Amino acid sequence: MTASPRSRLSRRALLKRTAAVAGSWAVPLVVPGSVLGLDGATAPSNRITVGSIGVGMMGRGHFRLFTRYPDVELLALSDVDPWRRDESTGVLEQAYAERRASGTAHGFRAYSDFRELLARDDIDAVIVTTGERWHPAISVLAARAGKDIYCEKPVSLTIRQARTMVETVRRHNRVFQTGLQQRNSPEYRLAMQMVHAGRIGEVKLAYVSTSGVSQYENLPAEPVPEGLDWEMWLGPCPWHPYNYAYHHTGKPQHVVPWCRNRAFGAGDMTSGLVHNLDSAHEGLRKDGQGPVRITPPGVDGAPSLTFTYADGTRIVCSTVLQPGAHEIPSGWDPQTPIKNFGVLFVGTEGWIHVERFGVLNCYPRNLLDREVPKSHSVEENHRDWLACIRTRRRPRADVAIGACSTILAHLGCIALWTGRDLAWDPVREEFQNDTEANLLRARASREPWSV
């Protein structure tokens, strides 16, 4: 099967197209046989052409990995920061030196405005790693433009945007993978198999670590660095003056610095804890569902943020379980923290604790029936996406999964921001009898951005 009709290029179309692109480096005048796939090299017609939008700390990591995939050709990137554009272009030039020499790379271009990248019809798929303020608009525009999408988590800044993304991706039959790589991480895959196979009996409780939410900030104006398109950096968000704390001009110093300000992000709850929540959802078989109640700590006896489902299942956020406050399963040492995006599943007949870097413990200890395989989970997530682009199937962290887990994280944020025990209708996606909470399902977005 092909990725999309456009990924099968004729030699004529290939030459015409590459000639039209003013790349960072020139296109060879003579096309060797390998371009036609005649020498055993991956034929261009089988390569998935990719554009990368946003090359900050997270985006650079993805970009570098994609330069290594022989069945992918990066054709473009976009970033509002010129240093980042130049740096990643340099990385690509080095990585593609051999391809350039053999004439199997066909030009590369860096843009400031992602819309120029999306307008190119020779790009099959895009990586969206901009920050959540931009994820929905870019993903929706990419889907409308017929691109498949790899989007970092959280997929959106609001609940409403997440739903719009699912609807749009489905309408256009796009392959969308969320950067929730634990779905493709071997230790988590094995843990989910064990939970789903009933190794620890019925499971209606999962613990994940705690996390914080952002607050509104009003930092002073600083001069906008030369070349940085601050208006486009802000995009749909309410206008704020530039401040280095939001965007580290040049080399990024933190993964998601903007997240500190509620205007641009919801904090660790959506940028980090969404991974744990996603894994908890998968293990508890709550994909596509949602809680009916979200209780902040200290309210109605809840020791920590708690999501409760219609069947009584709970996800409880607590890095360390407190005797007397939390339900501590037999065989679990309360001193053990739940860290590294981990989850503790508690069943009627035991527990399973999974964390990144191959941590998979269980009780009884003889439940583990194989060694934890080792692999690069982000790369696995990429490979799942690329395979699905070819088969047109849904990847493991499909848009509906990404939206569901992101919405769960947003529900936690809203409960913490309002400080109230919230009743949620997961089908209608609305809070019951809480105007403020319902209002927080969306945000003000500047014109002309409509997602």
Added chain:
Amino acid sequence: MSRAHDSTAAPASTDRGPVRVMALFSTSRHRPGPSAVTWLGAWLIAALAVTSVPAAVDGPALDAAFQALWQLEAGQSLQPFQPIEVAVDAAREDAAARADLEARLVNVLQGDATDMAKDYACRQLAIVGSDSCVPALAALLPHARLAHMARYALEGLRSPASAAALREMLGQTQGRAQVGVVISLGRLADADAAVPIAALLAQDSVELQEAAVVALGRIGTVPAAEALQKFAAEPPETLRGAVLDAQLAAVESLCAQGQHAAAVAICEALAASDAPATRAAALHGLIVAKPGEAVDLIVAGLAADEPWRQAVAADCVRQLPDQEELGALVAAMPGLPPAGKIAALASLTGRGAPQVRAAALQALQDADAAVQLAALEALVAAGTAEDVATLTALAATAESIPVRDAACETLRLMSAAGTDQALLALLTPEVAERPLLIRCAFARRSPVFVPAFLEAAAATDPATRLAALLALETMAGPADVEKLVALLSQTAPGEERDAADRAVWMACQQIADPAARTAALRAALERADAAGKCALLPTLARLGGPEALEAVHAAMRSADQSVRDAGYRALSNWPDDTVAEELLEIARHDADDAHRVWALRAYARVITLPSDRPPQTTYELLCSAMDLATRQEDRELFVARLAAVRVPDALTRLQGYLADSALRQAAVPAIFTLAKGLSQSHPDQARAALEQILPLTEDDATRQQIPKVLRDIEARQQPQQ
């Protein structure tokens, strides 16, 4: 990662008011302005209000906050406005308080407050506002910096008055402001706005046209859809994707309104497109718009040659409810080509519906192994206990090895009630492929299989016995020790005895009382003949403890040579250094060469186990004993064990062996291990040793790691910035 505070844990005390009070605005990087004193005063009042009045705000604090709000500028702390937030929160159940706050906030909007103040006021009005604030909000719609927040508040009201105000402003705004109004009317799905918005499609602004297209799609009424249809005939090139998306959104809205005919008309028009992506989208829309024909459309798609058609159909399979539609699809599946069957099964995987089971069982009969593999994956969730026999038969006899493996995997992962019992019922002595069934049962890690494993461990077939013992190694518990010990005493040396030994040892380790841990083994030892004693002694010794030691000593005094040897071997298996002196004594003075060698090697092992003994003492004991080693392999063992003694003298001694051609090969990896261990406490000596072995090491992994350790040493020695 964000440095936002952790607020998911309960506060240390709960008498400090509502949780929201904890979420104070950040003031980091705040630079006090010229009016810092004023701000400080307001902040103090606000702080007092927050800490002393948890659910309400007194008048002066609120007055001060509102007074300060008017001058809000970039860079100022948001802390002083906390009373407004608290008041807004407290007013949820108090209509009079809401009206008061609304009036104050409207006052800010209508006065000469800063843009930031008005932005803040809009955000609060979104929570406490009513139709009374609509005119003030609408007045901000032409304002470039404030329109979006005013629209947010108006959208939040969701009242006829707010929609009417937006419609009215449609004609009174221009440029981006007008674009914003169109977006808001679309978000409200305001049917009355369809016609005026449709009129904007004729405007010469792509931005406005795009907003209108999106809004019409969201409104999704018949007039809106008609306007889109007309515009879709000749849209600007850059808006083709937006128009298609809006049309498909309108299809969904029309279906929700029961306007299926209009929805179908749109999809059929789109299906005539030349672009496969548009045709694919049209098929998706058509399946939604024709619920009565959905299964037929899906089946036709699955049977189609075009990959895009098959992909859309397969994806729509996921949406079919567990009702008649699913049954109809299953009934049609035998007629599909293999690719269609595989695609359908992949979309059904994960669902536990009986129809999915029927489809999968049917597909297991397919001649194509790929179809069978897809069916086996679907059976993980959909299979029942009744399918266990089919699956075990496939696991044992399928022609395709991947199918056999997949059947085992399905048996491993199935969670259906009664699966274990069904598998257990098949585990009879007469069953063919009993070892395979044991492995399948073992993979499920259920204790219900343990009695069957114990029985199988005494079977006449060696493969069955071994499979059962390997399973018991993991699954047996204290209650099974006696039976396991009996099995162990009857095994012949080899992999079966090794497995039985591990099974007994693992089961005994689970007994908390040290004396009780070896009781069954000791009792069996007393009853056993010479061969049985030889089988039991190594296991007993590896468990340790004074009672076991007594039994081992008794064996060492046995008149039977084989038992005596087994006793000495057992002592050499001892798990700790409590027998170190005895081992050294044997190594020095025993008349039997073999006993001396076993004891010496055991001594090198136990003396270097972690202990409270000073490492330097351990080093000296080890060196002293090394003099007794005369055989090459024993000297090499001592060299290797030196790596476990973290003292510089051990490293020096090891470096000395580099000049000894007989021991150099053993010394290099030991030096690497020890130097790495000493790299923090004795960096200079460690570095010198690592540099010395770098050209000598033959192991690739070690050669790669040495430079890394050297870099770490160097990094630690550089002055910290």
